[in-house]
Amino acid sequence: MTTSFAPGSPRLLLIATMVLAMAGMVLLALPREPSAPLSSATPPAAAAASPTSAISPSKGPAETGGLTAATPTEPPSAPALPPHGEGVSGDRAIQRALEAAWAADLAAGDERQLLTAGRDLLRADATGIGRATWPTVFGDPDQAVAPAFASSRFRIQAAIARRDGRDDRAVVHLVWAGADRGGTYTDGRITDLHFTRTTSKKGASTWTPQPRT
Structure with missing residues (x-):
């Protein structure tokens, strides 16, 4: 005997509902595999290209992590010298470099006297101006x-x-610029002028230039 169901029959709908319910129960009863952690979903290439690793410097073997402020390990170096041809604007940097290279070791009065004498003597030697002031150096x-x-x-x-080297000896270090008789201009020239201290019977001391060898 064949049983037929008319379309839209309540009995057919009831059987279909029971079949679907039983299928759902069977599926729920089956063993389920554990889901993988979310971290494993990130490809290794993507992890290696993360922003933190891209901008962070390489770590040394003793680094403990975190951000640290850079601290100098050496004292500041002497001021850099200006390039040749800088002109008057570079003279101050040269002066600072000289003062940084040789610490002051003369009394202020002696230093002023020596600087005045050294400048005048160099100018007289290079340009001829004021040579009569130094007859023992330039002669007639x-x-x-x-x-x-x-x-x-x-x-x-x-x-x-x-x-x-001694209290009665001094040297004046000079850096200068000039154009020779051929018109060639050169700066950064270096001259050392040596002086000795002489004391008069009245106790006055003066600095006398030594012949250049």
Whole structure:
């Protein structure tokens, strides 16, 4: 005997509902595999390209992590010298470099006297101006060698005076610029002038330039 159901029959709907319910129970009874952790869903390539690793510097073997402020391990170096041809604007940097390289070791009065004498003596030697003030250095002005540099293009860039091994000896370090008789201008020239202290019977002391060898 064949049983037929009309479309839309309540009995057919009831049987279909029971079949679906039983299928759902069977599915729920089946063993389920544990789901993988979310972290494993990230590909290794993506992890390696994370923003933190891209901008972080390489870590040393003793680094413990975290951000640390950079601290200097060495004292500041001497001021950098300006490039050749910098002009008057670079003279101050040269002066600072000289002062940083040789610590002051003379009395203020002696240092001023030596700097004045050293500047004047160098100018007289290079340009011929004021040579009569130094007869023991240049001899007879009428027989002196013609100056090698033009006075209009002569400039002392920096100068310091320091002891020269003993209390009665000193040296004036000078950096200067000038154009020779051929018109070639050069800065950063270096000259050392040596002096000895002489004391008069009245106790006055002066610094006397030594012959250049």
